[in-house]
Amino acid sequence: MSGDIVTGKCACEEVKFHVRGNAITTLACYCPQCRKASGGSGHLLAIYDTEQVEVDSGSEHLGTFVIEGDKTTSGHDKVKVFCKECGTTLWYKVNEGERTVVITATLDADYEKTKPQSEIFTRNQPSFIPRIDGTHRFEGMVAPV
Numbered sequence: 536m537s538g539d540i541v542t543g544k545c546a547c548e549e550v551k552f553h554v555r556g557n558a559i560t561t562l563a564c565y566c567p568q569c570r571k572a573s574g575g576s577g578h579l580l581a582i583y584d585t586e587q588v589e590v591d592s593g594s595e596h597l598g599t600f601v602i603e604g605d606k607t608t609s610g611h612d613k614v615k616v617f618c619k620e621c622g623t624t625l626w627y628k629v630n631e632g633e634r635t636v637v638i639t640a641t642l643d644a645d646y647e648k649t650k651p652q653s654e655i656f657t658r659n660q661p662s663f664i665p666r667i668d669g670t671h672r673f674e675g676m677v678a679p680v
Protein backbone atom coordinates (compact mmCIF):
# COMPACT_ATOMS: atom_id res chain seq x y z
CA MET A 536 0.00 0.00 0.00
CA SER A 537 1.19 3.52 -0.73
CA GLY A 538 2.69 5.91 1.79
CA ASP A 539 1.09 9.22 2.76
CA ILE A 540 -2.43 9.36 4.12
CA VAL A 541 -5.38 7.13 3.30
CA THR A 542 -8.80 7.98 4.72
CA GLY A 543 -11.40 5.45 5.81
CA LYS A 544 -14.95 5.27 7.12
CA CYS A 545 -17.69 2.93 8.31
CA ALA A 546 -20.83 2.18 6.29
CA CYS A 547 -22.92 4.99 7.86
CA GLU A 548 -19.95 7.41 7.59
CA GLU A 549 -20.31 8.60 11.20
CA VAL A 550 -16.80 7.30 11.98
CA LYS A 551 -14.03 8.75 9.81
CA PHE A 552 -10.35 7.99 10.29
CA HIS A 553 -7.07 7.96 8.45
CA VAL A 554 -3.94 5.85 8.31
CA ARG A 555 -0.54 7.41 7.74
CA GLY A 556 2.29 5.67 5.88
CA ASN A 557 2.70 2.12 4.68
CA ALA A 558 1.02 -0.86 6.27
CA ILE A 559 3.44 -3.26 7.93
CA THR A 560 1.78 -5.97 5.87
CA THR A 561 -1.54 -6.96 4.34
CA LEU A 562 -3.31 -10.23 5.02
CA ALA A 563 -6.28 -12.38 4.21
CA CYS A 564 -7.25 -14.24 7.40
CA TYR A 565 -9.55 -17.24 7.26
CA CYS A 566 -9.58 -17.98 11.01
CA PRO A 567 -12.99 -18.86 12.50
CA GLN A 568 -13.23 -15.55 14.40
CA CYS A 569 -12.63 -13.47 11.27
CA ARG A 570 -15.16 -15.57 9.43
CA LYS A 571 -17.83 -14.91 12.06
CA ALA A 572 -16.94 -11.24 12.51
CA SER A 573 -17.05 -10.56 8.77
CA GLY A 574 -20.05 -12.71 7.97
CA GLY A 575 -18.05 -13.94 4.98
CA SER A 576 -15.06 -16.14 4.22
CA GLY A 577 -12.72 -14.12 6.46
CA HIS A 578 -11.21 -10.68 6.77
CA LEU A 579 -8.93 -8.74 4.42
CA LEU A 580 -6.62 -6.80 6.73
CA ALA A 581 -3.78 -4.26 6.83
CA ILE A 582 -1.56 -4.20 9.92
CA TYR A 583 -0.36 -0.82 11.21
CA ASP A 584 1.43 0.47 14.27
CA THR A 585 -1.38 1.94 16.37
CA GLU A 586 0.22 5.40 16.16
CA GLN A 587 -0.32 5.32 12.34
CA VAL A 588 -4.11 5.18 12.80
CA GLU A 589 -6.10 8.24 13.89
CA VAL A 590 -9.84 8.84 14.26
CA ASP A 591 -10.92 12.14 12.64
CA SER A 592 -14.59 12.19 13.68
CA GLY A 593 -17.25 10.05 15.32
CA SER A 594 -15.12 8.52 18.08
CA GLU A 595 -18.23 8.68 20.32
CA HIS A 596 -19.80 6.06 18.03
CA LEU A 597 -16.96 3.56 18.54
CA GLY A 598 -17.73 0.42 20.48
CA THR A 599 -15.31 -2.28 21.58
CA PHE A 600 -15.64 -5.97 22.20
CA VAL A 601 -12.82 -8.03 23.70
CA ILE A 602 -12.46 -11.50 22.21
CA GLU A 603 -10.58 -13.24 25.00
CA GLY A 604 -7.56 -15.39 24.30
CA ASP A 605 -9.33 -18.63 25.15
CA LYS A 606 -11.70 -17.97 22.24
CA THR A 607 -9.18 -16.79 19.61
CA THR A 608 -7.27 -19.09 17.31
CA SER A 609 -4.04 -17.26 18.15
CA GLY A 610 -4.59 -17.57 21.92
CA HIS A 611 -4.16 -13.80 22.40
CA ASP A 612 -6.85 -11.25 23.31
CA LYS A 613 -8.18 -9.22 20.38
CA VAL A 614 -10.12 -5.99 20.86
CA LYS A 615 -12.67 -5.55 18.10
CA VAL A 616 -13.53 -1.90 17.40
CA PHE A 617 -16.76 -1.21 15.54
CA CYS A 618 -19.29 1.53 14.77
CA LYS A 619 -22.22 1.29 17.18
CA GLU A 620 -24.52 2.98 14.65
CA CYS A 621 -24.06 0.71 11.62
CA GLY A 622 -22.15 -2.26 13.07
CA THR A 623 -19.19 -2.02 10.68
CA THR A 624 -16.07 -3.65 12.13
CA LEU A 625 -13.30 -1.10 11.60
CA TRP A 626 -10.20 -2.67 13.15
CA TYR A 627 -8.78 -4.91 15.83
CA LYS A 628 -6.26 -3.89 18.46
CA VAL A 629 -3.69 -6.62 19.06
CA ASN A 630 -0.31 -7.02 20.81
CA GLU A 631 -1.55 -5.11 23.91
CA GLY A 632 -2.77 -2.30 21.66
CA GLU A 633 0.59 -1.82 19.92
CA ARG A 634 -0.76 -2.85 16.54
CA THR A 635 -4.01 -1.90 14.84
CA VAL A 636 -5.28 -4.34 12.25
CA VAL A 637 -7.52 -2.37 9.90
CA ILE A 638 -10.25 -4.03 7.83
CA THR A 639 -9.15 -2.92 4.36
CA ALA A 640 -12.78 -2.69 3.17
CA THR A 641 -13.16 0.40 5.42
CA LEU A 642 -10.32 2.25 3.64
CA ASP A 643 -11.05 4.68 0.79
CA ALA A 644 -7.88 3.45 -0.98
CA ASP A 645 -7.93 1.93 -4.43
CA TYR A 646 -8.96 -1.57 -3.31
CA GLU A 647 -6.50 -3.11 -5.82
CA LYS A 648 -3.68 -1.64 -3.74
CA THR A 649 -4.86 -3.43 -0.59
CA LYS A 650 -4.11 -6.85 -2.09
CA PRO A 651 -3.03 -9.31 0.63
CA GLN A 652 0.67 -10.15 0.75
CA SER A 653 -0.09 -13.26 2.81
CA GLU A 654 -2.96 -15.60 3.50
CA ILE A 655 -3.08 -16.86 7.08
CA PHE A 656 -4.98 -19.65 8.81
CA THR A 657 -5.18 -21.37 5.43
CA ARG A 658 -5.96 -24.57 7.34
CA ASN A 659 -9.40 -22.99 7.87
CA GLN A 660 -9.77 -21.93 4.21
CA PRO A 661 -12.45 -24.01 2.50
CA SER A 662 -11.69 -25.41 -0.97
CA PHE A 663 -14.45 -23.29 -2.56
CA ILE A 664 -12.70 -20.01 -1.61
CA PRO A 665 -10.11 -19.39 -4.35
CA ARG A 666 -6.43 -18.99 -3.46
CA ILE A 667 -4.98 -15.53 -4.14
CA ASP A 668 -2.14 -15.46 -6.70
CA GLY A 669 1.29 -14.45 -5.44
CA THR A 670 0.70 -14.57 -1.68
CA HIS A 671 2.70 -16.30 1.02
CA ARG A 672 0.47 -18.92 2.57
CA PHE A 673 0.62 -19.81 6.27
CA GLU A 674 -1.36 -22.62 7.86
CA GLY A 675 -1.72 -20.61 11.06
CA MET A 676 -0.62 -17.22 12.40
CA VAL A 677 2.08 -15.38 10.43
CA ALA A 678 5.31 -15.28 12.45
CA PRO A 679 6.51 -11.62 12.47
CA VAL A 680 3.19 -10.05 13.59
Ligand SMILES: [Zn+2]
Pocket residue numbers: 545546547548549550618619620621622623
Ligand atom coordinates in the same frame (compact mmCIF):
# COMPACT_ATOMS: atom_id res chain seq x y z
ZN1 LIG B 1 -21.14 3.62 11.12
Ligand SMILES: [Zn+2]
Pocket residue numbers: 564565566567568569570578656
Ligand atom coordinates in the same frame (compact mmCIF):
# COMPACT_ATOMS: atom_id res chain seq x y z
ZN1 LIG C 1 -8.46 -14.06 11.67
